[in-house]
Amino acid sequence: MKSELFKLVFNNTVIRSNIFNQFQNKEIYGCRTSKYRWIQLINSPFLLIQYNYFDLFVQHWITVGCNNYHYKQLKLKNNIEIVKTAIRFNRLNFIKCLVENNHLDLSIHSKAIFDLSLSKRKKDIVEYLKLAFSSNNVDISTIYPSLELLEACESNDLETVKRLSSTIPNDQFKETYPPLCKAISHGHVQIIDSLLSNQTVGDELYYKINRLAVSYCQFQVLDWLLSKGYIEDREYQTSELGFSIIHKDLFQWMRTTKIRINFTSTDFDLAARNSLDVVKWINDHSNQGCSNKAMYNAFINLKFGIVKWLHENRTEGSFPIDRICFNPRMTKDLVEKILFEMVKWYHQNRTEGFTADFMDCVASFSLDIVKFLHYNRTEGCTSKAMLNAGMSGQIEIFKFLKDNRTEDVPIDLIYHICIKGQLEMIQYLYETGEPDEYNWSWKLMDFAVQSSNLDMVKWIHQNTTFSSITNTFDIALCKKDFEMVQYLVDNKLCTNDLESTTLIQVENPSSYIFIIEIVDWLMKSNLLDKSKLVKLAKKCYTPTLKAFFKDYNSNRKKK
Incomplete structure (x- = not known):
């Protein structure tokens, strides 16, 4: 709700312009939350196009006398990348503006612009370009038939497709392929049939059709190809059909299709990353079984149900567990909760165990799992455990490892923590460590500047004796971190x-x-x-x- 409210307010031209005009009137550079981002916005036509700030684009790039006017005119002139950005984000108003202000000569990039507009299905831009091309005497007569054919393929207009495709030579695969893609993406099998009947079709084209149908989730196209004899009635590897990971829609199709699919142990192993239903189905329809990578895949992807099923129904075992794969859709707390239960179960029911790398991995987020592994397992960890805890700002985990483990502190601990911008961890280490305990580097200030963490730079300057020994000014300036540059200069932290x-x-x-x-x-x-x-x-x-x-x-x- 807050996000939607923000969009409504911020996209109000009057309100937004008033806010930005206040920022613009300031002569001070560098405020991270206002002026610096404002500079990034108005100095980038790509950002203005992406976020549809047309009025700002006109004001700061088109209007005569705007800041750096001559430079901006030079940058805009026939810049095909800017036009491509406008097409990708469907910004017809920007394209019109470029044409009307003589920044875009359509005769130079006509084919590239038109082809991209067609491929991205930007109908309004396509129609505008057709009119603009004709009024500027740009000959794209060879493109018009393909446009009409594409539209007919999309709208399932079989009569028009037959009329236009009959004019394409039967060996011109390049001209047939885009319409074919369009028909496949909409599952129009009669259109596909008409296009294929006019072409000399080889195995390579059928291979591409199979993969396109899978990528567009138009699985009925595969069944239709088989029923019409376009593809052979034989066993197919999943790689031939263009899929490896079996998602829900694909699984539903596999249960009903007449296409014979030969599932390998690799398919079984990969399925263990996803759904228990898929694992069970492949188990019943494959004579190859799985490998010890199946349970491993299930565990590192937090598929507890699959791990238990494999334990009860298969004998291949597992690799020792050395890591987990974080699912961005899961919260940290949920990951920790599920993983902790899996670790305890695995410890009690399996003999493969864990590697030292596994404790290194969980040291970045879970004190409970680190403690369990320490007190119940013998694999231990490496010095990376303390490094991961430090880089993740996990002070309590770091304390536990320091007090209970014998692994050495990594030599580059301070560097990595500083680069990650973990100020609280740096403060903790500095205030509690023994002299020279953590191999404090005289480059500490330089590391902080590299991380673009001004708060850390300020703390180091105000609380330690470390100063810059290399060209931090260059680093900050290169990143356009003007607030950092100004602070370094004002506090005489640059030695050069x-x-x-x-x-x-x-x-x-x-x-x-x-x-x-x-x-x-x-x-x-x-x-x-x-x-x-x-x-x-x-x-x-x-x-x-x-x-x-x-x-x-x-x-x-x-x-």
Whole structure:
């Protein structure tokens, strides 16, 4: 509900423009939650198109006199990637704007633009392009028949399909394939029949048809192909039909189809990741059984019911358990609850056991499982257990491992915790550890900057004696983390000559400095002599940079 309310408010043009105008009037760069994101938005036509901010696009990229106008005109001119983005997100208004303002010459990219619009089924864009092409004398007469044919395949217009497909030579597979895909995606078997009857069809095409039907979940197409004799009546491997993981809809079809499917032990093993019903069905319809990977797959995917069924009905056993696969649809608490029950059951009922890697894995999220493994199993863990606990911010697990295990602390513990941005863990280690216990690196500040964690940088600066020993300024600037850059400069945390470093970067045309947002920020900051930057940049001539500085100089004159 909150998400929907936010969209309603934020997508109101008047409200949004008022909010952003307030941000725009500020001259300070760097606020992570407002100004910095605002800069990212207005400086990226791709983001503006993706989120459909047409008014902002016109204001900040099209309007004469907008900030960095000449540079933006250069960037927009016949930029096919921008047009492709507009097509993918179905933004006809942006395409019209580009054409009407002479930023897009349709005669240059007509086929690419039209083909993409067709393949993405953007009807409004296709219709607009047809009119625009005709008014601009762009000849796409060879494309029109395929458009009409595609539409006929989608609408199941058999008469039109027969009329148009008869004009395609029987060896022109490239022209037949897109309409065939369209018909398969909608399950129109009469259309498929008509298209195939006009073509010289080989095994390769049938192989592709099988896989397309499966990918679109149009399984009845496979049955129809068999009934019409388009595919042989023989046993098929699942790989020939184009599926490996058997989902619910596919399972329902397999139970009724007349196509004979030969399930291998690999199919059985893979099915153990998913559904108990599928596992039982394959068990009854395959003479190959499974391997010891089936129970392993079931366990690491938290399929407790399948693990128990395999235990009771199969004798292949399992690999030792060394990890789990996290399901993004399951909460951390639910994963921990299910896994803990499975671990206790597995300990009591199976002999394969776990590996040290398994405790390493669960150390990132479950103290209860770590304790159970420690007190009830002998496999132990490795130094990665403490590393995983540290990187996940699991202070209590880290404490337990430190107090109860004998594995060494990883040499690179501090580096990884810092890169992960685990400030509370860094604070805990710093405040409770013995001198030199955790191999504190003098690069601690540099690690924090690399993680883009300003809070950690501030804490290190205010509570420790660590300072930057490498070019952290470069790192932060490269990431366009302007708030971080400003903090480093204001607190004199950079050990190198900032002006010299920046100017050296400008001399390299492949440098990140040539990212316009960074140049723009440097121009408006007080970090270096702007005249030196302009002078060096002009020596490293590029059309983009020239356009940018042309805007900069004209903007300076207006102030």
